[in-house]
Amino acid sequence: MSVQFPPSAAPRSAYPVDVLPATVRRRLLELADAGRPLSAYVYDGDVAAGRARELRAALPDWAAVYYAVKANSFPGVVEALAPYVDGFEVASVAELELALHAGRCAGRCAGRHADRPADQDAENLSAPVPVVAAGPAKSVPGIEPPAGVKVILEPGRFVVADCGWYAAEVTDVKTSYGELFAVLRGGINHFQLPTSWDIVHNMAVLPVEKWGEECPRPTAENTRVTVVGELCTSEDTLLRDVLIDRVRAGDLIVFPCAGSYGWEFAMHSFLGHPVAERHLL
């Protein structure tokens, strides 16, 4: 069995901190001041709503946009999207209930998953909304459907990827076998996306000035680090060999573009650490 690591980030540098919107930085610093090591998602519902509005405006009348709830099922995000989408694509009873609540029972839902037992199939629920079946739409360039036909698109990540930031406190900066590591409160058990795809998911270091410990502050400067979580497996690696100006224990490492398949993909129960917090800006 081989261990799945994200690809090396070299020769990339970490993002500069101003890649993080001021509102996000402020909120994260408030959360970091709460006295416990932070691991949290922050979502901006306006960013998701803006993306849905843009998509809706760019599409012809025969296309409908059903947001795929699986991409981000945080109630505040689903509610922020409700006025700007034609409906929701759901894959389970829980997602259907979320969509019904967000749409105040006025929306439409599409849901059909062949791999689900029939009694968990959204089409088989007596929901007080019209339910239609629709497959995933890959692309529609140059296609004009027959008159009266509605084509349902089910975008997930396009709508919500940019509306979320995952932030975790650095609990230690250490060297092991000649390699420098920044250890986070919350790796793949909170944010598994970087190991799920063969991608470099870059981050920014958000400095936190407060340091309440009596020991010297573990610090690395002008060097490459590998960013890992606290699980007992080397697979708990989020980013490898990224060049940083400085990272210290107590700082926050923040991953932008964490709005889709972030919290939803994570291995929350593995080793039983507390689940990452979720907040709406």
Ligand SMILES: Cc1ncc(COP(=O)(O)O)c(C=O)c1O
């Ligand atoms: C049936 C269905 N619709 C929509 C989506 C959303 O896909 P994406 O987030 O890539 O837009 C998925 C993703 O798995 C899906 O299974």
